[in-house]
Amino acid sequence: MASDAFKDMNLRFRVHSYLRYTDLFESLCKAVFPEFGIPPERVDWLCLSVREAVNNAVLHGNKKDPAKWVEFEMERASEVVLFRVWDEGSGFDQGLLSDPTAPENLMRPSGRGIFLIRQFVDGVRFLADRPGHFGMEMRVDLTRQPKVSEQEE
Numbered sequence: 001m002a003s004d005a006f007k008d009m010n011l012r013f014r015v016h017s018y019l020r021y022t023d024l025f026e027s028l029c030k031a032v033f034p035e036f037g038i039p040p041e042r043v044d045w046l047c048l049s050v051r052e053a054v055n056n057a058v059l060h061g062n063k064k065d066p067a068k069w070v071e072f073e074m075e076r077a078s079e080v081v082l083f084r085v086w087d088e089g090s091g092f093d094q095g096l097l098s099d100p101t102a103p104e105n106l107m108r109p110s111g112r113g114i115f116l117i118r119q120f121v122d123g124v125r126f127l128a129d130r131p132g133h134f135g136m137e138m139r140v141d142l143t144r145q146p147k148v149s150e151q152e153e
Contacts (some may be wrong), residue, residue: 009036010075017062017070025072027055036076037142045120046083048139052113052134053085061087061134071135079142084127088136091128104129 011032015021029047038046054070062068071086100112118124123139 035143061089
């Protein structure tokens with residue numbers, strides 16, 4: 001766990017909308033998550049969640065337009081860590097998300113990102129703070145025990 005010196009931290013950066021930057025986000029997460037107090041058994045799952053959110057921002061929010069930005073924010077306050085991934089899209093209707101576990105969707109090559117994110121974080125909110133600035137906020141409670149799926153075998 002991180003020392004008390006890291007109880008209240010934040011990190012922000014932004015990049016142009018290229019899929020190649022998903023590796024950068026994942027590397028950054030693996031490097032800084034321990035400093036934010038993320039338990040080792042959750043790091044890989046949470047990195048996957050951030051990666052999926054960034055992919056969605058590039059592909060769906062910004063429509064792969066390299067002139068648009070993807071922003072990443074991470075903050076820790078007390079025993080909660082929040083990750084936010086922002087794009088310049090208009091958002092979407094959550095009610096239109098298909099269930100990736102439905103039989104007709106099992107063989108689809110896409111459509112699992114938000115489902116996976118919800119499995120590995122403790123809360124998800126979709127945000128729109130102004131037109132053309134849509135985000136996903138992922139909450140991690142540092143006091144909860146990992147789910148069985150997150151524990152190392």
